[in-house]
Amino acid sequence: MAPSKDRQRKLARAKYDRQLARRAERERRRRRIWAGVGTGLALVLVVAGGAWIGGAFDSDDSTETTAGDVCLWTPQNATANTDLKEVGTPPTKDLPETGTETMTVTTDKGAPIVASLDVASAPCAAASFSFLAGKSFFDNTECHEITADGALRCGDPSGTGNGGPTYSFYDENVPAPAPSASAAPSAPVTYPKGTVALVGNPPGSNSSQFLLFFKDFSPAEPIYPIIGQVTSGLDTLTKISKIATVENATGDKVKPKEKITIQSLTVGAAAASAAPSASTES
Structure with a gap:
């Protein structure tokens, strides 16, 4: 059996990878917003965007897993791979x-x-x-x-x-x-x-x-x-x-x-x- 600390490190790494992906997507969204907004909203968006990218609104931004986590499941892109079948994920x-x-x-x-x-x-x-x-x-x-x-x-x-x-x-x-x-x-x-x-x-x-x-x-x-x-x-x-x-x-x-x-x-x-x-x- 893999040591529990080993598994916790793997869980943390999987969670961290997902966080990086979420932050990259937030950055893309922020750039699209900036491209389309008027100059009158620039100051507001600087403040809100900074908090957004900084993770102020991210409820799951810790690389630590909770004590109850046994497994984490990494999402796969069904659009990129049409051979995948959507059935949800285990707990x-x-x-x-x-x-x-x-x-x-x-x-x-x-x-x-x-x-x-x-x-x-x-x-x-x-x-x-x-x-x-x-x-x-x-x-x-x-x-x-x-x-x-x-x-x-x-x-x-x-x-x-x-x-x-x-x-x-x-x-x-x-x-x-x-x-x-x-x-x-x-x-x-x-x-x-x-x-x-x-x-x-x-x-x-x-x-x-x-x-x-x-x-x-x-x-x-x-x-x-x-x-x-x-x-x-x-x-x-x-x-x-x-x-x-x-x-x-x-x-x-x-x-x-x-x-x-x-x-x-x-x-x-x-x-x-x-x-x-x-x-x-x-």
């Missing part, structure tokens, strides 16, 4: 920070894939998935890639690799680089088979897209934050991994030749009641 306070939650991914390829989400290590990722699942964000969407790294990539309603909700959040629980094979031949696998991880576009800007690893993967530089582990349904994931792939729009041979549809994705109590009993698949 920032009173979010779970301990324990686990159950995520159930029901596809058209067999038994549901059930995973345990590590709330303690990735509270914001878990909160985001719970929020989006409650909005039926993932339902009737396609898993658009079977990656060369050995994972099924899902969670983008647009199927382009650029889609998601209109917010993002920072990395949590990115594993440390694995030692070289010569230095530690028995070193643990970075992303073992069954790992559930986030994939950001660009890396570090996470939203709804996730990876379900169907084989072990140990990159030299890990970039995927781990959110949980599959507890049942690995046979379904193995079956999906055997689907042939063709080139996608960017020329990478990762697009499944056969559609892989998420019929529903649930998190929490609803997922636990719907999930079959865990198996001992390998």
Whole structure:
């Protein structure tokens, strides 16, 4: 689990970035006002504009986060990226920070894939998935890639690799680089088979897209934050991994030749009641 001070620094940085963006927009507005006003209002606007830019009317101008903040969500521009889907944002306070939650991914390829989400290590990722699942964000969407790294990539309603909700959040629980094979031949696998991880576009800007690893993967530089582990349904994931792939729009041979549809994705109590009993698949 990331230290709480670490998370608070990230929250403060995200808040500070938003404040800079707001101040830049206020400056643009001030210049437009100056261009259109008469000289008789100049003195008034100097005083009001100075207070405005100085933050006198800004009710949220501190870089400190409040004690109750667990996560902050960075807005994304849906006008600039039409693949994004507006569903609102999760709350920032009173979010779970301990324990686990159950995520159930029901596809058209067999038994549901059930995973345990590590709330303690990735509270914001878990909160985001719970929020989006409650909005039926993932339902009737396609898993658009079977990656060369050995994972099924899902969670983008647009199927382009650029889609998601209109917010993002920072990395949590990115594993440390694995030692070289010569230095530690028995070193643990970075992303073992069954790992559930986030994939950001660009890396570090996470939203709804996730990876379900169907084989072990140990990159030299890990970039995927781990959110949980599959507890049942690995046979379904193995079956999906055997689907042939063709080139996608960017020329990478990762697009499944056969559609892989998420019929529903649930998190929490609803997922636990719907999930079959865990198996001992390998």
